[in-house]
Amino acid sequence: MNIIDIKKNNRNRIYFYIRDNDLVTRQDIAYDLQLSLPTITQNLDYLLDHGLISSNQKIISKTGGRNPMAYSCVSDAKVAIGLDITQNHIKTIVVDLKGEVIKYVYKRESYRRSDDYLRTLGKEVENIINSAQLDPEKILGVGIAVPGIIDHEKGYVIQGRVIDNEGMTCEEFSKYIPYQTKLIHDSYAAGYSEIWMTPDIHNIYYFNLCNSVGGCVLINDEVYTGDGLYSGEVGHLNLIPNGETCYCGQRGCFDAYCNAEVLSKHTDGNLDMFFQKLEEKDDALQKVWDEYLENLATAITDIRMLFGCTVIIGGYVGTYIKEYLEVLREKVDAKSPFGDLSLSSDYLIPCKNKIESVATGAALFFVEDFFNNI
Numbered sequence: 001m002n003i004i005d006i007k008k009n010n011r012n013r014i015y016f017y018i019r020d021n022d023l024v025t026r027q028d029i030a031y032d033l034q035l036s037l038p039t040i041t042q043n044l045d046y047l048l049d050h051g052l053i054s055s056n057q058k059i060i061s062k063t064g065g066r067n068p069m070a071y072s073c074v075s076d077a078k079v080a081i082g083l084d085i086t087q088n089h090i091k092t093i094v095v096d097l098k099g100e101v102i103k104y105v106y107k108r109e110s111y112r113r114s115d116d117y118l119r120t121l122g123k124e125v126e127n128i129i130n131s132a133q134l135d136p137e138k139i140l141g142v143g144i145a146v147p148g149i150i151d152h153e154k155g156y157v158i159q160g161r162v163i164d165n166e167g168m169t170c171e172e173f174s175k176y177i178p179y180q181t182k183l184i185h186d187s188y189a190a191g192y193s194e195i196w197m198t199p200d201i202h203n204i205y206y207f208n209l210c211n212s213v214g215g216c217v218l219i220n221d222e223v224y225t226g227d228g229l230y231s232g233e234v235g236h237l238n239l240i241p242n243g244e245t246c247y248c249g250q251r252g253c254f255d256a257y258c259n260a261e262v263l264s265k266h267t268d269g270n271l272d273m274f275f276q277k278l279e280e281k282d283d284a285l286q287k288v289w290d291e292y293l294e295n296l297a298t299a300i301t302d303i304r305m306l307f308g309c310t311v312i313i314g315g316y317v318g319t320y321i322k323e324y325l326e327v328l329r330e331k332v333d334a335k336s337p338f339g340d341l342s343l344s345s346d347y348l349i350p351c352k353n354k355i356e357s358v359a360t361g362a363a364l365f366f367v368e369d370f371f372n373n374i
Contacts, residue, residue, distance in 0.1 A: 008374075010035060011043045015374055018053055019073040019098065027068065044071060051077045052097075052374070075100065078370055079134060081125060081142040081179070082363030084186065084356060087111050087163050087211070090121065092128045093359040097367060099196055101355060103132035111163045115175075122176025140370050141180035143362025144173045145189040147212060149230050155183045158229060161248060162212045182365055187214030187232065188223045189361030190353075194312050195221055196364050197352045201310050205303045206351075207234065207296075208358075209315035212247070213255040217307065234299055235259075257295040260316040263288065275320045293324065297331035300348065304336065314351035322350040 013033055018024055029040050047053045054074050058067040075096040084091040090109050094102040105128050109120060125142055128134075148160035155170035170183035191206030195218050198204075202221050208214040213235035217224040225231050235255035236248055243252030256262075260271055266288055267273040278285050300311055313321045313328075321328070329348050353360055 010039055011046060011374055012371065014040065014043045015047055015052060015073075015371075018047075018071050019075075023057065023070045023072050025068040025070055047374075073097070076102065076138070078138050078140050078367075080140045080363035080366035080370075081128065082189070082356075082359035082361065083121065083124070083142060083144045084189075084358040084362065085111060085121070085144065085146045085163075085173075086186075090124055091356050091359045092124045093356050093363060094128055094132050094134065095360060095363045095367065097370070099193075099360070099364055099367065101360065102134075103128055104356060104359075105131070111165075113164045113168070118172065118175045121173065122178075125177050125179070136179075139179055140366040141182065142174065142177050143182050143184055143189065143359075143365050144170065144177075145184045145186040145358045145362040146173070147186050147214070149233075150183055150185045150188075151229055152182075152184065152188075152225065157183070180366075182362070184362050184365060185214070185216070186358045188216045188225075189359070189365070190214075190314055190351075190357040191216035191218055191232075191312070191361070192223060193353045193357045193361035193364055194314060194351055196361070198312075198349075203307070203309040204312050205232070205234075205307055205309055206312045206314055207300075207318065209258060209260055209296075209313065209317035211259055211261050211316070213259050213315075215303075234303065237299060237302060239295060239298060254295070254299050258292060258299065258317075262292060263317070271316055271320075289324075293328050293331055297328060297335055300328075300332045301335040304332070304347070310346075311348050312351055313348070314353070314357055318351040319354045325350060 014029055017029055017033060026037060026040050030037055048055060052074055053071050055069050055071050057070045075098045077097060079094050079096050079102060082093045088108060088110055090107045092105045096102055107124060146165055147162035148157040148165055151158050157165045157168050160166035170181055173183060174181035187208040190208050194206055195204055204218050206216050215234035216232040235253060237254045238252050239254040239257055240252040244256035245251050246253035246256045263274045264271040266285060267277060274285060278289055303311055325348060332348065351357060
């Protein structure tokens with residue numbers, strides 16, 4: 001590392017130490033990070049000047065001497081906005097530098113490939129900024145998450161069969177959004193939000209079980225897209241040869257057997273009602289659920305054989321999976337050639353983000369970029 005890299009690394013370490021420990025002194029930083037007081041002072045001054053930390057509190061001295069100054073993170077010094085666009089709704093969220101939700105707005109709106117719809121996206125961003133009373137100068141950017149295979153570098157949808165967005169660019173989606181934007185695969189955004197919330201886990205496979213099925217692979221906290229940009233598209237694993245027809249045109253895809261509508265269609269499109277009736281011991285729905293879990297277990301087994309990493313069950317179904325995780329784990333273990341010895345018992349976990357993982361993850365990409373450039 002050169003001198004510039006070392007200085008930047010020290011600043012990052014100090015900032016994250018303060019952010020993760022809430023209230024700290026110079027002595028705390030020096031002891032735990034093994035940095036010199038001049039280095040600490042220089043970086044604290046920088047962070048104070050940029051409004052990223054505050055020093056308006058003191059901690060009572062344990063030795064009876066002068067009370068030392070304490071530093072804390074200003075979590076809303078910057079914020080980011082995330083949009084989750086699906087066939088039937090727009091979800092908008094604001095997160096701060098700790099990844100905590102400041103404001104969340106849901107709007108039922110059918111997707112249309114039209115200028116009017118793009119204008120609606122701009123209005124939703126404007127509305128959440130006004131309702132949260134955000135200072136526009138604090139906004140890092142707007143992450144726009146959509147279904148489809150995305151070229152994140154070039155910022156356009158390579159393939160968009162779930163909604164009619166094939167070929168659309170980030171510039172089009174952000175036509176009426178006057179902030180920096182990113183176009184992000186919805187499953188990648190959801191998976192990223194999960195790994196953000198589980199700092200002790202760095203390699204995961206994330207199942208996004210919504211009205212269509214997606215997924216993503218994260219290695220060392222980074223999304224792995226693969227050379228063809230469709231890594232993790234578990235929805236199109238061939239689960240049952242010559243089985244049910246998938247929206248992609250193929251037969252037997254995992255999506256056709258484990259999207260959320262496979263369950264909700266039995267309760268007039270209401271997924272919450274499905275699980276309520278399941279708790280009430282509805283025999284017909286129990287049969288549907290058992291078959292669903294069996295198919296899900298097959299896909300999880302395949303993923304484990306490929307990556308051997310923690311598997312997170314997310315999406316609409318993931319918000320209900322916790323109560324059924326032990327049954328699902330038993331089904332997975334029964335299918336594994338290594339039984340339950342190949343990984344620890346906590347290899348399979350439910351999603352933590354149950355508010356809005358896609359929009360949150362889309363926003364967090366901007367937060368991460370900001371951290372990398374402090």
